[in-house]
Amino acid sequence: MIIVRLNGGLGNQLFQYALGRHLSIKHKVPFKLDISWYKKGIREYGLIHFTISEEIATQKEIASVTHMTKSLWNRLNRNLIQPILPYYKRYIVLEKQFAFDPRILNTASTIYLDGYWQNEKYFKDIEDLLRKDLQFKEPLDQQNRIISETITQKNAVSLHVRRGDYVSNPEYQQVFGTCDIDYYHKAIHWIKDNVSDPHFFIFSDDIEWTVNNIDIPFPFTVINHNKGSQSYKDMQLMSLCKHHIIANSTFSWWGAWLNPDKEKKIVAPKKWANIDSERSTHIVPLDWHQL
Numbered sequence: 001m002i003i004v005r006l007n008g009g010l011g012n013q014l015f016q017y018a019l020g021r022h023l024s025i026k027h028k029v030p031f032k033l034d035i036s037w038y039k040k041g042i043r044e045y046g047l048i049h050f051t052i053s054e055e056i057a058t059q060k061e062i063a064s065v066t067h068m069t070k071s072l073w074n075r076l077n078r079n080l081i082q083p084i085l086p087y088y089k090r091y092i093v094l095e096k097q098f099a100f101d102p103r104i105l106n107t108a109s110t111i112y113l114d115g116y117w118q119n120e121k122y123f124k125d126i127e128d129l130l131r132k133d134l135q136f137k138e139p140l141d142q143q144n145r146i147i148s149e150t151i152t153q154k155n156a157v158s159l160h161v162r163r164g165d166y167v168s169n170p171e172y173q174q175v176f177g178t179c180d181i182d183y184y185h186k187a188i189h190w191i192k193d194n195v196s197d198p199h200f201f202i203f204s205d206d207i208e209w210t211v212n213n214i215d216i217p218f219p220f221t222v223i224n225h226n227k228g229s230q231s232y233k234d235m236q237l238m239s240l241c242k243h244h245i246i247a248n249s250t251f252s253w254w255g256a257w258l259n260p261d262k263e264k265k266i267v268a269p270k271k272w273a274n275i276d277s278e279r280s281t282h283i284v285p286l287d288w289h290q291l
Contacts (some may be wrong), residue, residue, distance in 0.1 A: 003031075009250070013045070036058055043254060151237065158241040158256070162178065187291055191265070200219070
């Protein structure tokens with residue numbers, strides 16, 4: 001059995017699901033999700049909006065896979081022995097580095113995975129199957145359906161600006177920071193040179209700042225109504241666009257990835273985080289354009 005611990009927002013959940021799904025197919029074993037982190041109420045569990053084969057791990061199953069008992073031997077094994085064993089002998093794997101780690105794809109068939117796994121290489125081999133899993137389950141409501149019809153009629157470019165907790169939370173600000181105005185102006189210019197008659201669709205958790213600070217000398221439409229539990233619909237609309245300018249955000253990363261068009265053009269920031277200069281190298285696919 002493969003159990004993946006989910007945590008974080010929707011973009012993180014999708015990366016975590018994708019690796020677990022890959023390993024379950026490789027080993028031909030059940031795949032289950034540990035969603036206990038969401039009891040904290042910090043974020044919402046969001047994979048219910050996709051057509052995945054959803055199986056939620058019980059606490060008994062999690063304890064069985066992780067050997068989570070009070071015995072001295074199990075505690076010593078978990079904390080001292082497991083971290084130094086080869087991956088194929090471990091029953092718990094904690095992500096230790098941001099860079100792609102090929103050893104993860106050679107774990108045992110019974111494993112508990114705890115990490116973010118933000119690299120397409122973890123699931124590239126099952127891309128076609130994953131795209132079937134990650135179709136949005138519910139049809140769009142009327143307001144979003146009207147927008148989606150406009151998107152399909154235009155040479156649509158999604159542009160995502162993430163601020164929110166990247167600005168308000170000092171820890172997130174230190175780790176990630178935000179994409180600066182210069183990045184967006186360069187990205188818009190690059191799209192201008194590579195996409196004919198672009199129409200931009202603006203997604204942001206701070207629309208006022210975005211409109212007031214980023215000069216968009218092309219037709220654009222602001223999307224500002226999918227709030228809270230409905231925010232996943234922004235990702236759905238992003239995925240309908242033909243091209244993308246993403247933020248240093250896994251949310252817009254997946255909005256762009258879920259677009260199945262082989263001719264899509266995607267602009268991503270070279271600097272993904274403040275504390276890890278290698279982070280952009282690993283999270284951004286090679287065929288995306290970095291600025």
